[in-house]
Amino acid sequence: MLRPVLRRVATGLVVLWAAATAAYLALLAAPGDTVDSIVGDGADTPQIRAQIIDEWGLDRPALVQYLDYLARAARGDLGRSYLLHRPVSAIVGEQVGPTLRLAVLAAALGIALALVLAVTTRRPWARRVSSAAELVLVSTPPFLIGIVLLSVFSFRLGLFPVSGDRGFAALVLPAVTLALPVAGVLTQVLRDGLDRALDEPFAVTARARGLREGAVLVRHALRHALLPAVTLVGWLFGILLGGAVIVEQVFGRPGLGQVTLAAVTAKDLPVVLAVVVLSALVYVVLNTAADLAYLIVDPRLRGSR
């Protein structure tokens, strides 16, 4: 049991290191001088330049700077913003709250909707309607969903505020916008899983015991259908974070997405890098956790390799 666990954790660490290195290479590949980026529009004298080179350690060999970057990143120090002259971790820490609230509510809504849809649309005609709806949801750009919801529920019906982050009402439309594409994909995966589980011998046995079809579905097949959906947890996170950038822009909400966009526009590379590396970290942690959960749930996997 220990070997496969260690193997998966080690793989996760290697992927993380590769991601951090790729991000560092991006920093090196950026056109223009790092000193120029830090000076920005501020006072520019040879003394200030020398001071910056000294302060940021830019005169050291590239390899030393790279190792120093890795060591600091491992301690959670992701550098300082060129623009705001503050630690990136502080900037991200302040803004992560609203985005997290949005993502968690959206994930909960999306998962709940997918469960209900996958279980209730078993009849052929319902399945056809639901499949078509899923395809449209998956293919619709999230900003379009957001704009349609805004125009119907805020402008026509006046049910929800147009923008901002005051209270729960302002969170509803953004969360629904993010949740709909998630529900589209998850419903497809769950439905395939249910189809496969219902063909298994245990489903036949359960039916032979006289269980109603609904009970077979919910009590027996659904658990099996949920397993493949667990592997999607990393993907789900990526979709929520990427989607949050767009949704925050549509609804004028504060959060990590707005910070990232502002940093991209201002070429504030350390902030962009920090968000990107952080998202890779969460992705790897979630995926490794999902892999380990699989090991616990399914003993057949423990022997492999």
Place this chain on the structure above:
Amino acid sequence: MMRLPGPGVAASAAFLAVAVLAAARPSWLAADPLAADPLHVLEAPGAAHWFGTDQLGRDVFDRVVHGARHSLAIGLAATLIAVTAGVTLGVLAGLAHRYADEALTRGFDALSAFPLLLLALLFITIAGPGTAGLVGAIGIATLPHYARVVRAQTFVVRRAGYVTGAVAYGGTRLRLVARHVLPNVLGPVPVLAMIGLGEAVLAAAGLSFLGMGPQPPSPEWGAMLADGRNYLRIAWWASILPGVVVTLTVVSLTVVGRHLQHRFEGRDPR
């Protein structure tokens, strides 16, 4: 037994044909997308302007038709980069020694650890906004899709009898790969690329919605949405109709792609 494709597939294929025509010869379908008419600003859809007009009095339909060129070209170029790089790296990983294979595979893993949109934003921070940055960013972010599939295919093919035979027959490695391995691993790639094209168009629209794509006044679907958003309260058509066209394009690509996939795999296309 050959079965005719259903009405959904036929409609999707027809829509794609019109979209391709719009991208190749926009002037056959629509008038000048930049012609502003200050007397007819934000007019609702009607006989004169099918999709209405925007805040400068430009015809939204004309702009959507001309925007097809930008949006589809970005998606196509990005997919082309992803397929070329993905197939090359996938074949390399599939043929390589165990350690080199492991390194490449972990590289693909690392690349997919970044959410597509954030990786693209990082790329754009470095390369600057505009069409080139967009294409490169989406191309690099989606290459692991193709690389993984091709690597798995290469594993199967390299053990096939005809490859062993070709090795015994002699000849350069390059010739072996080009003549025997490559043609046989490419099978699933075109269909994957078709579905991937939809994803690329979607990502491109999202990034240009954020202002990272082709700069105004050139018409691009995502940018049109961002533009029209400010007038949403009085003129929904200027932002929602271009968005609907993006959705129809992506749905059509997926429907036709899946149909071809089922046919290719010998399953009954539904």
